[in-house]
Amino acid sequence: xxxxxxxxxxxxxxxxxxxxxxxxxxxxxxxxxxxxxxxxxxxxxxxxxxxxxxxxxxxxxxxxxxxxxxxxxxxxxxxxxxxxxxxxxxxxxxx
Amino acid sequence: xxxxxxxxxxxxxxxxxxxxxxxxxxxxxxxxxxxxxxxxxxxxxxxxxxxxxxxxxxxxxxxxxxxxxxxxxxxxxxxxxxxxxxxxxxxxxxxxxxxxxxxxxxxxxxxxxxxxxxxxxxxxxxxxxxxxxxxxxxxxxxxxxxxxxxxxxxxxxxxxxxxxxxxxxxxxxxxxxxxxxxxxxxxxxxxxxxxxxxxxxxxxxxxxxxxxxxxxxxxxxxxxxxxxxxxxxxxxxxxxxxxxxxxxxxxxxxxxxxxxxxxxxxxxxxxxxxxxxxxxxxxxxxxxxxxxxxxxxxxxxxxxxxxxxxxxxxxxxxxxxxxxxxxxxxxxxxxxxxxxxxxxxxxxxxxxxxxxxxxxxxxxxxxxxxxxxxxxxxxxxxxxxxxxxxxxxxxxxxxxxxxxxxxxxxxxxxxxx
Numbered sequence: 001x002x003x004x005x006x007x008x009x010x011x012x013x014x015x016x017x018x019x020x021x022x023x024x025x026x027x028x029x030x031x032x033x034x035x036x037x038x039x040x041x042x043x044x045x046x047x048x049x050x051x052x053x054x055x056x057x058x059x060x061x062x063x064x065x066x067x068x069x070x071x072x073x074x075x076x077x078x079x080x081x082x083x084x085x086x087x088x089x090x091x092x093x094x095x
Numbered sequence: 096x097x098x099x100x101x102x103x104x105x106x107x108x109x110x111x112x113x114x115x116x117x118x119x120x121x122x123x124x125x126x127x128x129x130x131x132x133x134x135x136x137x138x139x140x141x142x143x144x145x146x147x148x149x150x151x152x153x154x155x156x157x158x159x160x161x162x163x164x165x166x167x168x169x170x171x172x173x174x175x176x177x178x179x180x181x182x183x184x185x186x187x188x189x190x191x192x193x194x195x196x197x198x199x200x201x202x203x204x205x206x207x208x209x210x211x212x213x214x215x216x217x218x219x220x221x222x223x224x225x226x227x228x229x230x231x232x233x234x235x236x237x238x239x240x241x242x243x244x245x246x247x248x249x250x251x252x253x254x255x256x257x258x259x260x261x262x263x264x265x266x267x268x269x270x271x272x273x274x275x276x277x278x279x280x281x282x283x284x285x286x287x288x289x290x291x292x293x294x295x296x297x298x299x300x301x302x303x304x305x306x307x308x309x310x311x312x313x314x315x316x317x318x319x320x321x322x323x324x325x326x327x328x329x330x331x332x333x334x335x336x337x338x339x340x341x342x343x344x345x346x347x348x349x350x351x352x353x354x355x356x357x358x359x360x361x362x363x364x365x366x367x368x369x370x371x372x373x374x375x376x377x378x379x380x381x382x383x384x385x386x387x388x389x390x391x392x393x394x395x396x397x398x399x400x401x402x403x404x405x406x407x408x409x410x411x412x413x414x415x416x417x418x419x420x421x422x423x424x425x426x427x428x429x430x431x432x433x434x435x436x437x438x439x440x441x442x443x444x445x446x447x448x449x450x451x452x453x454x455x456x457x458x459x460x461x462x463x464x465x466x467x468x469x470x471x472x473x474x475x476x477x478x479x480x481x482x483x484x485x486x487x488x489x490x491x492x493x494x495x496x497x498x499x500x501x502x503x504x505x506x507x508x509x510x511x512x
Binding site: 009 | 106117118119120121122123124125278279282285286289290381383384386398400403
């Protein structure tokens with residue numbers, strides 16, 4: 001099981017919960033799983049082409065996924081994932 | 096006052112009320128203050144500004160506060176120094192240093208943004224102010240909180256310069272040293288900000304806070320006699336300062352305070368942390384975050400929040416970006432000190448180093464009216480230069496000892512009858 005920390009702007013989709021559990025092997029799979037239980041979440045995190053939006057930062061155990069494998073970053077049982085909006089502008093995920 | 100209309104998402108344009116929020120709920124884009132420029136235009140004039148207080152608050156109509164109470168009443172209106180010696184050395188006819196090493200009260204440009212942030216935070220009813228900082232911001236938040244009677248939490252990375260740590264503790268905020276770099280601090284604070292009803296100046300107050308940087312553009316134009324410079328060189332950490340200087344110049348034009356903006360915006364970073372400059376040089380409009388490794392700790396943001404917009408502003412202005420090594424940073428600090436008598440922190444060394452590079456490349460030309468933004472004070476980053484500036488001459492308290500050490504001879508010595 002993966003623990004996912006949800007930022008304030010997405011909490012309306014998680015019934016106010018700041019943390020939810022998910023079963024997934026990669027980040028993109030995690031997003032799909034979250035979307036199944038909390039419909040709409042994928043549209044908020046990804047653009048029309050399925051890429052992560054420019055202003056979304058995702059961390060696995062405190063490490064930015066752009067230093068790992070991006071949305072293909074693999075996950076294992078017990079990992080903690082944080083979804084954090086970039087503070088102002090932000091970065092593109094086209095790494 | 097109350098010239099703010101709304102907060103608006105810079106990406107999708109969705110509007111929000113002027114509350115303590117910073118992210119668009121729909122697309123996560125950053126929110127920016129939207130003003131009622133038509134109303135502002137009715138009342139603003141060069142004369143009204145010049146008759147205003149000798150601080151950033153002379154531009155209050157263009158700042159996101161309701162007033163009339165302004166906290167941080169002395170921030171801004173720092174000297175614009177005509178740098179004749181450095182100009183001659185570099186081969187520039189008209190070079191100026193915007194000298195925020197003497198900003199009030201904590202000797203960096205952050206006093207501008209914090210004055211705006213704390214004023215707005217108080218207007219919105221907050222009692223606790225907080226920030227994630229590479230040092231200067233924390234110092235300014237701590238001092239302004241003390242003066243305003245607010246409680247403060249400042250979060251800093253674990254490897255800051257001693258003077259920047261001390262420069263927090265003396266004001267007695269809660270100083271939280273996080274084991275990690277600034278990007279770790281920032282991420283943690285984003286999560287803390289979601290849990291506590293605090294005014295995090297660079298998170299939920301950021302749309303207001305960032306606007307304070309525009310005053311560096313306003314003052315430059317006013318101090319140049321209502322002219323815009325041809326070239327500016329700006330240090331980049333998050334990239335926000337550069338973006339806001341560009342915005343400020345255009346606001347002045349749109350309000351009829353200057354005729355035209357023909358300023359080229361140039362961004363400066365240190366090689367050990369140059370995600371924005373690297374993207375610019377490789378012609379990309381997005382950047383890859385980096386793990387910072389540079390003595391320019393105040394610029395050591397590996398995942399710069401406004402990097403995307405800084406790239407855009409620089410491209411729009413047909414400006415440039417570059418980076419310099421840590422050795423050049425130290426040389427830049429020394430050069431500015433030894434030509435103009437201004438002791439800058441490491442970010443200033445980055446700015447001077449890049450200025451020098453841009454002149455050498457021919458990007459900045461001899462006749463260009465050029466302004467270099469020096470944003471922090473060298474006394475806060477002494478570690479960076481301590482091994483590069485020599486030692487005092489130690490002598491006995493005797494004339495002989497002095498003469499032996501210096502051997503200056505009698506030429507030039509004034510003899511008395």
